[in-house]
Amino acid sequence: MKTLLITGASGFLGWNVCSHPQRGWRLIGTYCQNSTGIVPKTENLKLDLTDKDSIWRALKEVKPDAVFHLAAFSNISFCEKHPEETHALNVTATAHLAEMCADRHVRLVFTSSEQVFDGSKGLYREGDEPTPRNQYGKQKLEAEERIAEIYPEAAIARIAVLYGKSGEVSKSFLQQWLESWQTFLPVTAFHDEIRSFLSARSAVEGLFTLLEQDACGIFNLAGEAPLSRYEFALLAKEIFNLTTGSIIPKSQQEVEMAAYRPPNLTLDTRKISSAGFQPRHPAGELKDLANEIILPPGFSEN
Ligand SMILES: NC(=O)c1ccc[n+]([C@@H]2O[C@H](COP(=O)([O-])OP(=O)(O)OC[C@H]3O[C@@H](n4cnc5c(N)ncnc54)[C@H](OP(=O)(O)O)[C@@H]3O)[C@@H](O)[C@H]2O)c1
Structure with missing residues (x-):
């Protein structure tokens, strides 16, 4: 092997x-x-x-x-x-x-x-x-x-x-969002930061x-379909069926940051697709994740 x-x-x-x-x-x-x-x-x-x-x-x-x-x-x-x-x-x-x-x-x-x-x-x-x-x-x-x-x-x-699941040491932003929503905290997400999540x-x-x-x-x-962080947050909250917490849309300019944050970093994936990789839409990926990440009862409608 x-x-x-x-x-x-x-x-x-x-x-x-x-x-x-x-x-x-x-x-x-x-x-x-x-x-x-x-x-x-x-x-x-x-x-x-x-x-x-x-x-x-x-x-x-x-x-x-x-x-x-x-x-x-x-x-x-x-x-x-x-x-x-x-x-x-x-x-x-x-x-x-x-x-x-x-x-x-x-x-x-x-x-x-x-x-x-x-x-x-x-x-x-x-x-x-x-x-x-x-x-x-x-x-x-x-x-x-x-x-x-x-x-x-x-x-x-x-x-x-x-984004995705991980161990305890290094968590993705999505896991941090899920934890915030479950503890009734709001999440701030840029409406003018576009990514191929x-x-x-x-x-x-x-x-x-x-x-x-x-x-x-x-x-x-990269994934299929460019989304803003705000759109991604709305999609995640809907797919995880979370009723607690909220999402505050903000512009990058409203938040002071230590480093420059590029506004639109979407990537063209034709080259890797021709090598056999199939980019997926975040909606399908998030549905798969929602089936894997079991949230404690009481936060979703299910
Ligand atoms: N996460 C993203 O959204 C993203 C997006 C684009 C590209 N990437 C790239 O993908 C790669 C993986 O990202 P990630 O999010 O998994 O990073 P991460 O969670 O920050 O993990 C960093 C890893 O580097 C190890 N490390 C730190 N200092 C080290 C050293 N001196 N010698 C050896 N290992 C050391 C850490 O080990 P210990 O914790 O054990 O110290 C840890 O395993 C990185 O190259 C990153 O730049 C990530």
């Missing part, structure tokens, strides 16, 4: 990769600070990617056939406030990992972000000129460029904003599509 090493398995997306065992792959996940974020019974190891020797030792020990490189500082405000610390993981460690994967001919799939764009036009294609405006987007773009130089056979997934379950499928198709280069990985 082939071995897939997943960096950042204790994070939100890593938890989802490890929760859905794939036929034909032995999964080994890494964590850094939060071993409790790892899906129970998953094979795992501790790895600090900012220590280059540790990366080398991990690859020597695990001998993976492929790596999903998910570990990152993914909080946009944190990256803005701590550019050097976050660069060390998001760019330098990524380049070190790419070098070692290239040397050993280990397939590499890297998770980049829609934030490489400034959001001024939307429906971005892979060939559009990246124009990042926040530190996180700049770091993701630099990591993409370093990978393209070092290991052009690697696949780079530019991922849209994710993608479920973590679909993101996992997309990453395996890239891996199994031996894809190389950049691919947008």
Whole structure:
């Protein structure tokens, strides 16, 4: 059986990769600070990617056939406030990992972000000129460029904003919203921030599509149908059938933020669709999630 090493398995997306065992792959996940974020019974190891020797030792020990490189500082405000610390993981460690994967001919799939764009036009294609405006987007773009130089056979997934289920450590914004509504708190959602929301379950499928198709280069990985955060909140509340809590629509300009937030980051998914990935509409994805996430009684009409 082939071995897939997943960096950042204790994070939100890593938890989802490890929760859905794939036929034909032995999964080994890494964590850094939060071993409790790892899906129970998953094979795992501790790895600090900012220590280059540790990366080398991990690859020597695990001998993976492929790596999903998910570990990152993914909080946009944190990256803005701590550019050097976050660069060390998001760019330098990524380049070190790419070098070692290239040397050993280990397939590499890297998770980049829609934030490489400034959001001024939307429906971005892979060939559009990246124009990042926040530190996180700049770091993701630099990591993409370093990978393209070092290991052009690697696949780079530019991922849209994710939602879904997760473990206790790293929760998606949707879970935070559900918790707010259940505790009768309002949720603020931008009506002028448009995204191609993608479920973590679909993101996992997309990453395996890239891996199994031996894809190389950049691919947008996103859901179908652009929605504003506000529209997404209305849809989620309706599909989860929640009667408590409320949604306050706001404009981005009304809220002070640590980092630039691009208004329209919708992604064109024709390239990854032709590789075999089928983007889904959030309505169908949220219905599936509502069947999986059992909310305590008393908050919905059911
Ligand atoms: N979530 C989204 O909406 C989204 C959208 C687009 C792209 N992405 C990208 O997708 C990837 C996964 O995102 P996510 O939301 O799952 O991130 P996350 O929940 O913030 O998880 C980050 C992971 O990185 C690990 N990590 C942190 N410092 C490390 C270090 N020095 N060495 C090794 N590992 C370290 C963390 O491990 P510990 O917790 O154990 O320390 C954790 O497992 C990231 O590359 C992110 O940029 C995410």
